Amino acid sequence: MHKLRHTLFPVFFFAIVFADGQSFDSLSNAIDSIVFDAIGAEAFPGCVIYASQGDSVFFLKSYGYHTYDSLRRVAVNDIYDLASVTKVVGGTLAMMKLYEESKFNLDDPIGDYIDKIGRKVGRVTFREALAHQGGLYPWIPYHQESRRKNGKFRKKTVTNEVDEDYSFALTDSLYLHSDFYSRIKKMIRKSKVSEEKEYRYSGLFFYLIPELVENLTDTSYQDYLNAHFYDPLEAETLSFNPLDKFSLSQIVPTEIDTFFRMEPIHGKVHDEGAIMMKGISGNAGLFSNASDLARVFHMLINEGKMDTLQLLKPQTIQLFTTTQYPNNDNRRGLGFDKPLLAYDSIRSSVAKDASYKSYGHTGYTGTLSWADPESELIFIFLSNRVYPSRTYRSLYQLNVRPTIHQLFYDYLKTNFTEKSDPVGKVK
Template identity: 70%
Template sequence: MLKLQHGIFILFFFAIVSANAQAVETMRNSIDSVVYEAINAKAFPGCVVYASKGDSVFFMRSYGHHTYDSLRRVAVNDVFDLASITKVVGGTLAMMKLYDEGHYQLEDPIGRYIDKIGKIGKVTFREVMAHQSGLYPWIPYYQEVRRKNGNFKKNTLSFTPDEDYTYALSDSLYLHAGFYEKIKKMIKKSDVSKEKKYRYSGLFFYLIPELVERFTGMSYEDYLVENFYAPLGAKTLKFNPLESISSKQIVPTEIDTFFRMESIHGKVHDEGAIMMKGVSGNAGLFSNAQDLAAVLQLFLANGKVDSLQLLSPQTIQLFTAVQYPSNENRRGLGFDKPLLTYDSIASSVAKSASFFSYGHTGYTGTLAWVDPETDLIFIFLTNRVYPSRTYRALYQQNVRPTIHQFIYDYLQAIERQPDDPVENTK
C-alpha cells in the first residue's frame, strides 16, 4: 500500500508540475501577445511587466525599446517616470507617516498647517486626499507665468541662468528660486466647488513637501529616504534621477513641443512637478519595477520590513479604504480603488481585482496595484507619452487591465490544482 501511495504521489507531482508549467506558458504567451500588439499599434515603445505573490516574484519581463528608433532595448531594471504613482509612494506615504506620528487629524482643515492658502484652507485632509474637497483638478503653471505679450512674469522663468534662476527646466529655461510661492498663490486663487463630490485634483499634493518640512524640520525628499526608501533598499526610487543614475538606464518620456521644447529624458514629465524643481507630492518620482514593488510589499507586510515597523497596520488599512462610498467616490486616502461598479472600458485594473485592492495609475502610462486578498502586486511601467501625449492606444486597447486579468487567471488556474492524493487516500 505504501509503494502504491508513493507511485501515485510521483505521478501526481509530475501532473502538478506539468499543469503549473502550462499555466505559466499560457500567461506568458497571453501577455506577450497583448504587449507586442500594443507596441505595433504605437501604444508605447516598450514596457516592463512585474507581478509577485507574497514574497515570490512570478513574472518580470521587459519588452520593446526605449524609443521607436529601436536603438536601446528595455531591461527589467530600467528606470521610468512614475508620474502620479508618486501620489501614493511619495506624497501619500509621507502623509501616512505624519499621521502615525500624530502631526494632524484627518478632519483638520489644511489651512491650520499651511499658511497663505485662503479659502482652500477650509477643506479637510480627508476631503483633499480622497478627492472629495471640490478643489480644481489642475493648474497649467507653465502658461500662468507668461504675460499677454509672451514675456515671462517677474520671478518666474528666465532664458538665462543667474543667482536667482538656478534650476534648469531644460537646456534653455531656468526656474526662479522662489517659484513655490507663485504655485501657492495660483492654488489659493483656484476654484473650490461648493458641491462636495468626487473630483480628482492634484493641487493638495503640491503642498505636501511644505507640510513635511513644517512638521518634521526635514525636507520632503530626505524624510522619504530616511523613513522608507533607505530601509527598503529602494535605490532607484528617487526624484531628479540624473543626479545618481545613468541616463542610459532611464527611459525617455515625451518630446516636448509646447513648453520645454526638447526631449524629456531624466527630468520629470509633469509640468507642475518640474516647476517644483522635480520634487513634489503630485509627480516626480522615478523607479525601476523592483524598487517600486518594495514599497508596495511594505503595505502587504502591514508596514514592517525586517525588524522595523515603518508604518502601523491601522494606518495602512485606514488610508487604503474607501472614504466616501455613499457619494459615489471609490477613492481611499491618496490611493485609487476599483470602480464601485466594474466597467471594462473605464477601469484601469482587472475585473478580478478585489474590493480591498488599491494603487494608482500614472499619466506616462504606468500602473502600480496591490491586492491584499490575493497578496498580489502588479506593476506596469511604460512611456506611452513618447513621442507625444496624443498617443492613446494604451487606453483604447485596454492593455493594463487585460494583462492584469491574465495574471489573476494564472493565479486562479494554479489554485485549482487538486489536493495531495496521498492525503486523500487516508
C-alpha cells in the first residue's frame, strides 16, 4: 500500500496533468458553481473539499476566505474544528482499539467501567450508547453550571484570574477549574434516561470516553490515540488544542460567541462541553486539515492497514460500521453514522448513491467525512458554517454537501469504472 502522505498541490495541477479533460472540467465547474452560490448565500465564508478513490486523490480544492471580511484566503492545508466528526476519528477509534484488546464487551453496561455515573445511565450498554439506542439525553449545556442565577461564578468552576487550580484558559480572561469534569459527570448522572429503547442521538457517552480509556489502559486518551492512530498515520494536524502545535493563522475561526465566552472562537474548540474538558473529549475537540483527516478513512477502507502496519482488524471495522438496530428505525453503526434507511433528499447529509456499506459523520461546525468501501470514494468537506453565528443554516437548506457528494459519484461512474489512471497518488 502507498503511504498516506501526499503533496498538497492545487486540484488544477491534477486536472492539467492527469484528468480526463472535459469530464473533470465539468465536475470542477459544477462544484465551483455550488460553492460560490453557497458562499454568496452566507452558508459559510470558505471551505475545503477533498475526494479520492482508492489511492487516487482526484479533487482537493479550497474556496473563499476564513471569514466574511475576505482578508485571508482558505488554503487546502488549513485546519478546521471538526466538531462531532471527533466522535468517529477520536472517541470511536479509541473504542475500536479497546474492543480489540478485549478491554470490554459491547453488551456490558457502561456503569461497570465508569464510577459515579448513576444507575440509570450506568445500565446503558456500550453497544446502545455507541449506536444512540440507549435513551440517553441528547445534550447538556455544561458551561451553564459555572454561573449562579445572579451571574457570578460558582466555586470550583470558572474564574477571571489564573492560578494553580485555574490554569486552563477558556479565554484571555476566563480560567477553568482543574476538576470541572466531576461536575460534567454529575450532570450526566442526573440527566433523564428514556425508558423506551429507541433511537435518540446523544453525545453524553462520548464525553466519558477519555476517562474510560485512562481507566482501562493507564494512558491518557490523547496519548492513546496518538500512539495507536495519529502518529502511525502521520496525521500531524489531527489533534486537540491545535494552538499547542500550530499558528493561529493556519486555523480557521469558528464562531463569534455571544453567550458564554463572549469573543471570537479561534483555535479553541467550539463545543462548549469539550472546552469545559480542557479541549479534549470523545464528542468534539479534534481539529484537522482535509488530507490528514482523510488518512483515517483511507486506513479504514483499506481494512485497517497503513503500509505494513495493521492498525485495526478488518472484522472490527466491519462490526463498528454496520447498522446495529435496523429494526428500531436506527441507521447508526457503533459510533459511525450511516445512510438513511430510506433515502430522503431533504434529510440526508450524503449522496443518494452512497452505498449502504458507507459510513462517516457530520460536524456541527459544517464538516463532513464519509467513506464508501464499495466505490472506495472518500469525501471530506470542511467549513465553518457557524461563522459568525450558529444561526446561519444555509449549508443545510441548500443541500451543499450531499449535492457535491453525488457529483463525485457521477464522475466516478464515467471515469473510474475501468480503473483508469489516477489523477493524483496518495503518497
